[in-house]
Amino acid sequence: MAKSNILARTGNEAMAEAMRQVNPDVVAAYPITPATEIVQIFASFVADGLVDTEFVPVESEHSAMSACIGAASAGGRVMTGTSSQGLALMAEMLYIAAGLRLPIVLSDVNRALSSPINIHCDHSDTMMVRDSGWIQIFSENAQEAYDNMVQAVKIAEAVKLPVVVTTDGFIISHGMERIEILDDAEVKKFIGDYKPEHYLLNFEKPITVGALDLTDYYFEHKRQEIEAMKASTPVIIAVGSEFGKKTGRSYGLFEKYKMEDAEAVMIAMGSTAGTAKVKIDELRAKGLKAGLLKPRVFRPFPKEEIADALKGAKAVAVMDRSDSMNAQEGPLCLEVKAALYDKAANKPVLNYVYGLGGREIKPEDIGTVFDDLFEASKGKEKPGVSYLGVRE
Amino acid sequence: MAEKTKKIKKPGWKELPEADLIIGGGTALEFKTGDWRSERPVHIPEKCINCLTCWAYCPDSAVIVKEGKVVGFNYDYCKGCGICMHECPVKGKAIKMVPERDAKTETRK
Incomplete structure (x- = not known):
């Protein structure tokens, strides 16, 4: 080295x-x-x-x-x-x-x-x-x-x-x-x-x-x-x-954080991944199987690799820090869903559009997403797209 | 001409130079700029007075002149604009414009 x-x-x-x-x-x-x-x-x-x-x-x-x-x-x-x-x-x-x-x-x-x-x-x-x-x-x-x-x-x-x-x-x-x-x-x-x-x-x-x-x-x-x-x-x-x-710092297409046995998986890019890791550590300390997949490379999109990495997940939350203005999911979520479709992986994928214009995202916010994920993994119906942190 | 183009096998994406590059210099020489013509001028020597007005006006220098006489057109570069025909001072015109689709039968040497 x-x-x-x-x-x-x-x-x-x-x-x-x-x-x-x-x-x-x-x-x-x-x-x-x-x-x-x-x-x-x-x-x-x-x-x-x-x-x-x-x-x-x-x-x-x-x-x-x-x-x-x-x-x-x-x-x-x-x-x-x-x-x-x-x-x-x-x-x-x-x-x-x-x-x-x-x-x-x-x-x-x-x-x-x-x-x-x-x-x-x-x-x-x-x-x-x-x-x-x-x-x-x-x-x-x-x-x-x-x-x-x-x-x-x-x-x-x-x-x-x-x-x-x-x-x-x-x-x-x-x-x-x-x-x-x-x-x-x-x-x-x-x-x-x-x-x-x-x-x-x-x-x-x-x-x-x-x-x-x-x-x-x-x-x-x-x-x-x-x-x-x-x-x-x-x-x-x-x-x-x-x-x-x-x-000593190796890089791939994405980083897997505590993904080995994770049932509730968050996908987040950029600085939010760091915030998510803090929350995941807390959840893990309580015995909850939470994990993070952090795409590093968005283009080319690592479609098959991400689908494979999500095999064990029971529910997935995709964090989008932008909106496609398509009246549907954000851009990252659409890519992830397309990847899962090709593997016929039918599991709840929840989309959270968050942090627009610099709106802060805190560990508590990440916590509410994981609450949703654990409920969704037990079969509870959740909204497909949520706008996290916006005032109603 | 149309027949000729059909026979050329164009290179596939694996054969072409990357990035839309054209390798080598002076390649404009290989480019025949007259391939999109819809009408071509045809010379009528019987009527021509060889005043060379067409030669002077042609924007593509496509009028072929030999020993002071108009002998025809260079169809590799003639774009079929018809300026030669328009400017021809001869009564009844010594140049006529012929649609490309009829050119094979109409073109005279």
Whole structure:
């Protein structure tokens, strides 16, 4: 195992630290709360000469992602960061980055989308672009934010797909934690040099990027992109385990917490998973068989793996920190239900839409969900979708 | 032309370069821009006075001139806009526009 350095860092600082160690060729970014600090801190690394990066301050997030696409097409290792409205403004370019198969890494600090205007955490921004072709990795805390950023570079370049790493706005981004980071040289060794097969600045092997692709070829290129997303699963697992060998912190597609004999299982992403663990420990102390499944990778969605992990569960609660506005379940719940349907697993799956616009979720709230789950597992009828923490 | 296109087997997704890349330089040369034409100009040499007005006006440089005389059109690049026919000063026109579906029988060399 490699030596680790113990630091006190917020989520934003942890992500900026990872970016410093990656030392990308280009960072193009525009500030937005609560992600501003990531690129602000990074800009000071550039000013202080700690990185070799060409930093491009742009006039909007649309331009930020456009500049990232240009730089990545040219052959550079490229990173950026944003949040909420910024990610929404990038949406058009996010699809282009994925379609052009550019391994850009983006840190997204999850924040509610307007309207009403709000700067606090929910997952509606990341969920809005869930079909854009980006690999999506969620972090539970600042440590995972750092670890995921480092791994994201390696994953993106291996599968030629862009990766977004998320943290929860303010909860993680501005909360200070004890984190462990690798030595700069270790990160450098882990990610290796970036050697794209084709790039615009290679004058020996000229290419055309972004050619018009009508009825004759578009479908074939999209099929390639779908295949890349499928093929990313084993890469994500391999990179997570290699990272584990270096740091002692292994990563997979999702984390299982006290799942072995769990009858009531909660599925939650991001910082809420930490709150759930606290409650589950309490419930376990009382002899109740509660467990947590924390999806780390939302795109690609680990459908079969999650269905397998839920085999022993008698009732499942899926926590959605965003709503699909489909008058049904939230996005995470729909994916989980689809996974269970294919395994013909007929068990109560309760959906809880919670925490919109940064509404707090406390261990007591998690407790009420588990109360529901234990009742549902005994056959009691429960509502399919509940809005946890909203005032009636 | 339509017949020719049918015979070309287009590459499947496993064969195509990734990311919509076109590998190599100068590939625009291989691209025949006239493949979406719905009408083609046909030259009528008996009426032509070889004033070369069509040659001067053609936006795709698709009028073929040899030794000062119009000899035909380059259908790889002619988009069938009809400007040549429109500008032809000859009474009764030395160029006529023919629908592509009838072109096989109507085209003269």
